[in-house]
Amino acid sequence: MYGAGDVRVENRPDPKIARPTDAVVRTLAACVCGSDLWPYASMPVIDTGRPMGHEFLGVVEETGADVTGLKAGDLVVAPFTYSDNTCDYCAKGLHFSCRDGGRYGFDGVDGGQGEAVRVPHADGTLVKLPVAADSALLPSLLALSDVMATGHHGAVTAGVGTGDTVLVLGDGAVGLCAVIAAERLGAERIVLAGRHEARTGLGREFGATDVVAERGEEGIARIRELTGGVDKVIEAVGTRQALDTALGAVLDGGTISRLGVPQYEQGPIGPAQFLRNLTLTGGACPARAYIPELLADVLDGTITPGRVFDRAFPLDQTPDAYRAMADRQVLKALIRP
Template sequence: MRAVVMYGAGDVRVEERPAPRIRRPTDAIVRVVLSSVCGSDLWPYATMPATGQGKPMGHEFLGVVEEVGSRAAGLKAGDLVVTPFSFSDNTCDFCRKDLHTSCRSGGLYGLDGIDGGQGEVVRVPLAGGTLVKLPVGEDSPLLPSLLTLSDVLTTGYHGAVTAHIAPGDSVTVIGDGAVGLCAVIAAERLGAERIVLMGRHASRTDLGLAFGATDVVTERGEEAVARIRELTGGDGTDKVIEAVGSRQALETALDVVTDGGVVSRLGVPRYEEGPVGRAIVLRNITLTGGASPARAYIERLMPDILDGKIEPGRVFDRTTSLDEVPDGYRAMSVREALKILVRL
């Protein structure tokens, strides 16, 4: 089968790989229908040391079950399914606490001999606990939106949930990437009254306004802080979702949140130390967030997509074939594309 493999920074290839097979009775083999390139895939694309082995890429996909192991409960060949970006048994103590990313038996696609999601076929471990069946067909126009349940929508929603957004809240979302835009969807869904989106790309911030943002702030740094303080009568917003991962974004988040407010971090940090000392304690700011337990949210969010209440699939602004994925990485890395949808 063909799959996307990264051999180093900027070195993404589509190559033939061994076809996956059932190795454990809890496995399932899934033929991929849709996949995508995640913003987190761009970090190794920019920094990964060269390697002769290569790393299978991708963790967002949906597809059709082709084969199931004897203990892949609840699944059968022909089921159309979506996967969260990590696999889990959905039964351990962490999973029962909606911490599927900490599953005692779980793991990540593309590591330790597990296929990546940017390929024709994937072996899914712990398939009965991981895969969620979709009540639509392969030709449904809802598939791009349903694919966002794999990561980007559930991650944006995790930011809103951990920030404890409630009706009437004011919220700042830092970052106009796909996760930030999905955080806008989530904040609006949870009843936020004012949603300030920080971003500099008009096509993206326009989409954010369509998703429910009430204000757009294009400034950065101290100018951004001043602008948001101006919009909120000097206090800042009740909640902040940081969807970038830079230290500057964290500093901005802490500067624009009101005293007693909450900052939720979604961006994978590119820093080891941050401004979380005495001043933050004195202001009673809560710092939260982290990796989304996507499996916990899929069935919670799916009805809104099926009913047409939300359209997160609009974050995909370019569709490619599998052979075109390397150029898709390039396009996303230079901001020519927001998020790549891969049709197989």
């Protein structure tokens, strides 16, 4: 990406092992993330371009001397950040904060939207997939790299459990995966707030029991009318309006878990929220921590998050994939190198 709206497919040097803990992964499937649309909308022009993409799965091509858990030919999925899986934060399941971790596309590490990626801390990062490279499960396995893990993070941090009523704000891929996650953790009633009918329709198939298309005060009124207020909110948008809707719909003592990166710096955490005993939680998902558990459910067909991919693009049409997602013609674009 060279700036807002400017995505180019170019030849880059082939990735090579740089450190003994690296692996090179030949990409089989990648995708465009909702979070890629923020720079696509607003990134200042840069001369050098920035490698894009942080969700991919593929085949290990080469491993560094210290990599013991992987070998060439293994099919693997990459969580959306790399991590050593040994530091104190990783030990707590907080891989996003890994002391020696980082993000694809930065610090000389390739982006996932390409033919191959050098993955640092390969042993700590990559998760082996016990399927063939032509498995029909690949889209759902790819979803584990970010959106399904992130939806799950929202449900876990919101404390969703059996019998709960949960509000999911946002009908993007993360919101829809949060519906899957809430249903999987036992929620009885799942209200999905979104206005794109194809997406909310998929949300219903994933387990949403109610859909609210209204926004703002009207949306809050509708949610309260349906539920009497909710104990748990998964906020998968990131705008102040979404936070305000969450605050209006949640019951006293309730929890709001945020998954969308906030598009604001300050927010209402004054006496009004304090007196209501509200909890604000969530954050950047430690995908690596959740993949093993979710993988089992993908393999046995319990969850099918790959259904969020509603269109596939060959690698050289990646700019079209961005455009289609930015225009909301495509929910989530799969990229096949």
